[in-house]
Amino acid sequence: EAQVTQNPRYLITVTGKKLTVTCSQNMNHEYMSWYRQDPGLGLRQIYYSMNVEVTDKGDVPEGYKVSRKEKRNFPLILESPSPNQTSLYFCASSQGKKQYFGPGTRLTVT
């Protein structure tokens, strides 16, 4: 089944404790992206990747890192999480203009 997977789906952590949210797609898509979704602010792009080893900032990249060492994986790294990074995170992939979203990761930073 063609899909985008994310892990973990739920995470509660403390300020400053490094974490990684994984994203994987099995559709051989070149383009992958991370979004965060907050009430009243909608979906905002954090980082995107056009292909392996090619990444760029989206609209809200501060406090996040990404890497794209393999085509199928695009992890999101929070080196020192802060409470303002509490959000619902979505990974997406596409080949062409239609993007397909993963199930989401709900992150709470206390």
Added chain:
Amino acid sequence: QKEVEQNSGPLSVPEGAIASLNCTYSDRGSQSFFWYRQYSGKSPELIMFIYSNGDKEDGRFTAQLNKASQYVSLLIRDSQPSDSATYLCAVIDSGGSNYKLTFGKGTLLTVNP
């Protein structure tokens, strides 16, 4: 900052009615337009896309695009309670990545049985 605007709603329609959702965008050079449906707590799901002026129909859904007026709309005919969700308008603008989506904040649709 390129913007995509939607009425946040909620838009409430009776079962069987036509639901009309609207979206305006600021970047006149935008080329590609998408409608996503998002159920509460779930991920956005692509339901329609349109690239050319005019109407595009897919089952009960019709997307309408008017580039001169910079708006795109989604009509849902014979609305069902299962259509109750937040509908997100998204646009690929004329600059930057060819695949970068800018989303509106969404319109909450409620279909009443």
